[in-house]
Amino acid sequence: MSQDIAIIGAGMHPWGKWGRNFVDYGVAAAREALNDAGIAWRDVQFVSGAATMRCGYPGYVAGATFAQALGWQGAEVNTSYAACASGSQALAAARTKILSGQAEVALVIGADTTPKGFLAPAKGERPDDPDWVRFRVGITNPTYFALWARRRMEIFGDTQEDFAAVKVKNARHGFTNPKARYRKLFTMEDVAASAMVANPLRLMDICATSDGGAALIVCSLDYARRIGKANAPRIAAVSTVTPTYPSAIIEMPDIATDSAVGMEAHSFRAALPRKAYEEAGIGPEDISVAEVYDLSTAAELDWIEDLQLCPRGDAAKLVREGATTVGGRIPVNPSGGLACFGEAVPAQAIAQVCELTWQLRGQAGERQVEGAKVGITGNQGLFGHGSSVIVKA
């Protein structure tokens, strides 16, 4: 029996700093996805929401919040929270429901309204919370991005120019994407002139936080056939594995790694796509396009290697050769990535799948990857959360 489900609808509210209620963005994305699928809201049997922690109680119960906003119609609801991977976990919940035969068609949805500046921890004196501890001693999210970036420079000889080239490439990709927040072309000089945030990373190397909303309509292959969408792109894998102890790399929000006394240390990021490839029964050589979590420009290079699109340490070379640009051998972040979107946490992993859907349907306009057949996402967040989703035509 096939373990695939079909994606029949994709929708997004444009990313930005709109300052409106997150529910507005979610509803706009859902309506666009329903319209794209050509089905009615009343046809949806399962609503799988990705939670936001920054918008009060309605955010904690996002699945129900969106279902009520669209109009209660008796569907079952679920809400997933998994930091940056919340959207993928919501997708995994919908897939399980569909593959077990409990629902035929589901709405997967996430949206966020974000504060200005650094993402800060919850209030109060909480020394038992590692997130509080690290902020108390002055360690922010860009600290981790910068430590990973500097490690690349020290070990592989990457340069700040290599990182800037990722930004220039992503800016060119996102330039014509109507859903992107930043649609402006940048030069290497622009990146070099932006303020240093956490050496070696400058403001333009690091992704912002954004408001945004994304939605998918997914269904059983049988349902897709019945409504004349037998050729819709399919989800072939959703990997949401946890890290394996002990961690090899310092991860947010910890101030220390695990101790690898007597054991081999493991990379979390690399484990995520490994499981996805296994589940889909394909390998990195089958991938035609990738959407990865460029929390920083340098993080995109880590992801390219974690997805096994090139040997460890070679990603900067791939970018220099133009291989990761649309038109190149293996385009990465044709949407423009987080560089052009900024992060809207619960919507972001869903947005990655929206982009792959449009790419595989050949609907991505000027950023279209010619003949895209198989796409993969890579995404990582706090507290052992991450995901990798494979979509095939």
Next chain:
Amino acid sequence: MSDGPQPVIEGFFTTGPEPALLGSRCTECGVYYFPRQESMCRNPDCESTQFEIVELSRTGKVWSFTDACYKPPEPYHALEPFEPYAIAAVELEREKMIVLGQVATGVGVDQLRAGLPMELVLETIPDANEPAGKLTWKWKPVA
């Protein structure tokens, strides 16, 4: 109570002439923890509930480094104008772990590189209520 600045977080480090981070060690499988873990071992093959409190190695080698050019949000308390500081991730050989910390005042990223030997020192960081600030651990290149 001793005079002088108090630790920013209670129980994270010793404050003697040779300060050290206070971690814990599983008495069964031998892995270390920082911050301390005293109730359960996170090694998936170990069910130990016995831990000893140990001083972690005071020296290690730089794994990577960066700095903070902008004032972090609360609960960090920064003075105005904000003084940027460097941050190092230091690998401890015996514990086989990497520990983050600010780098001692006056040492910038241009003085750091992977593999550089570092030692633990205590310095103050600003505090909302204590004008003298509070003590925290920092990494300093070995002289």
